[in-house]
Amino acid sequence: MEGDAGMPVGPSDRTPSVRNNADLFSPVSVGRISEVIVEQMRLLIREGKLVPGDRLPSERSLCERFGVSRVTVREALRVLEAGGLVEIRVGARGGAFVTQPSSERIGEGLAQLMTLTAMTASDVTEARMVFELGILPLVVERATEDDIADLRVLVEQGLSALESGSYTMAMSAAFHVRVASSTHNPAIEMLVHSFHGPMLMSLQQAQVAAPLMGPRGAHEHFELVEAIEQRDVERARAIMTRHLQRTADRLAEDRDPSLADLGSGQ
Amino acid sequence: MEGDAGMPVGPSDRTPSVRNNADLFSPVSVGRISEVIVEQMRLLIREGKLVPGDRLPSERSLCERFGVSRVTVREALRVLEAGGLVEIRVGARGGAFVTQPSSERIGEGLAQLMTLTAMTASDVTEARMVFELGILPLVVERATEDDIADLRVLVEQGLSALESGSYTMAMSAAFHVRVASSTHNPAIEMLVHSFHGPMLMSLQQAQVAAPLMGPRGAHEHFELVEAIEQRDVERARAIMTRHLQRTADRLAEDRDPSLADLGSGQ
DNA sequence: ATGAGCTAATGGTCTGATGGTTTGCTACTA
């Protein structure tokens, strides 16, 4: 990455004889064949020619169609799979199936890379606060009866799980995501979802999950639903602020650990 | 190497006599070998045993170390590359190099999947409004002189590009991202980055980019920087609201196209 | 009916070989 930072990047530094037409020539590299295949597949999926659930031809068929070897096709499939665009099943009737892109899946990839970036749990929490507070007006305005009913169920489940000591961060996350989905905006829902993924993963591994979300948190969930039902933006905002702030404080007092540290169990 | 991978590892698939303890046995699948390698590499990177810039051993060396064939190693490298963890260079002194994960890269993945979800441009714009407005207090509070200087430069560039008719959406995006990065929170920066990815891509293809961002937009950028410099949250918020609202209106009158439709040029 | 066994389809992996690209060195030329 750094070693070649000083390398000749421009095409115009050797051979001082002919030089003025240097930028006439465009790079001729066609790149990797597998990359071309990947791009072609991606296009098909984006254009809707391939929809979730569809099965791609078998590796061997693809070889013939593209006129390449199996290795190349397989590399393309690996890339698509890593990108969460297809799922590969083995055995008869197996093959590559186009997947339904879920926000969960996106969050997964996000979480992976987050553990590698200089991104602390506090950073993520701060972003959450901005976002989850910001959407409250939309939630209060648009939440339907169904939305509220669902939220009630989640709260109930949370409370009873709390009694039996089986309350998990996942349940809290589900609640927050359901709140976000009450905006009826898929982009917002996806983002909240993706944010909870990495938080969950790291917090659970660090075993601060249990004390993090106690009876207070569950009760605040209950209050929030009430505020939404009464279309009381200010109250909802106050509750959510308190709720998230407590998470933030908890994180701060816990040595402000970076996600990476948490991830490695240190 | 593989010959014994298929040996009877699980004692639990024949002998139909015992049956009620079915869930005692965990699935015996070892999965893909390449996946194991990927996981191992990821761990090394996360633990800091491999830092950005490091060069991994050559494919052939890795084959020997892992005791697998080159095909398998290559598939692992493809996955790592697709995940943005390594970069592969050909030729002498080539090989796989650990990359510095940037928020840009992360946002890319998010953007990719955004374009595949049933998500309209309005949805994304609404999410943007929530987020970019929400971070303004943080920006105003934390922007350093360097931040503001950078923003000024971007505004200047925008204005002169406007005169020469070469103003692009990319320039606008760069400005918004730079504003976000003035929060000094990498998570926030990443999110704004990923928002602009899909917007850019689709809007440019649909050729509504040019009229979208006229002199008004560029001037609003200028005003916003002023408000930030004066630490005037309310004014900044007002400007940004107007700025984004205009984008939203423009999108709304433009048949409210979905990102997917735009992507395919329809 | 039920279950055991067969079969074909399909992905997972290995082996060995060839070609292309880049770097660095060397020898030759002006």
Add this chain to the structure above:
DNA sequence: TAGTAGCAAACCATCAGACCATTAGCTCAT
């Protein structure tokens, strides 16, 4: 001496053909 052309080595990219493991569906005897 300087510059250049050419060679060699270290890489990745790709191919071709083979074998094994897993799975779904079918058949057939019990």
